[in-house]
Amino acid sequence: MTSLKFVPRRSEERGNADHGWLKTFHTFSFAMYQDHKHEQFGPLRVINEDRVAPRTGFGTHSHREFEIFSYVVSGELEHKDSMGNTEVLKRGALQLTSAGTGISHSEKAHGSAQVHFLQIWSLPHTPRLTPKYFTREFTDAQKLNTWVPVVAPVGSPGVFDSREGKGPAPVQSALTLYATLAESGKRLEQPLKGRKGYVHVVQTSGFNMGKATGATVRIGGTKTSEELELKEGDGAYITLGNGGATFVLENVGDKTAEVLLFDLE
Structure with a gap:
């Protein structure tokens, strides 16, 4: 029966640091x-959950090849890059940079509030691509109690290769990223097409270097007897057998859970 399996990635076991201006998890x-046991999973290479203090941030630095996307949870993130893009990203924004042959950029907290965002890196299927930049906006209402694709491979239905637009941001990696805000008692399903996946519960209630607390979800699937409980900051590796499976998430706590789900081909 079991074609969908989970390996937990507990919040307190991740890399973490408090640099004053930056509070981060890796x-x-x-x-x-x-940690050689946690280097990469399919095309997924980085999930950093960062909190950057007001008027501080990451100065200008360079990247090549990786596709880098920022998912803004709260506050405002100021982005500037060598392609001439300058933008302030607010909650609900998804900004994607395909670094390709090389770009330089900076990311800083804009205004008087801390910015909380996830920076995610994936590996493209083709090297030395032309650098590109995309921004998408997804409201809380759009994500409420449903899985919304916020990043998807170029050529997928509803994916438009334009700098700004609706639908998922186009990525050159074998990766689809879904986001949701699941209310207490809600049960959500999402078919997975790839052979791997990853799920992450966002730390919306605050930076916590200890055992995970906050919103609580239970994950499972239609083709598995396995279940796993996750709290804010927790994640899980997902592996699928032949034929795929449907991922199931149920909010079993009393707080709304913000959750990211990666479908990795």
């Missing part, structure tokens, strides 16, 4: 945090 090896 799901995969990054910077000073290195």
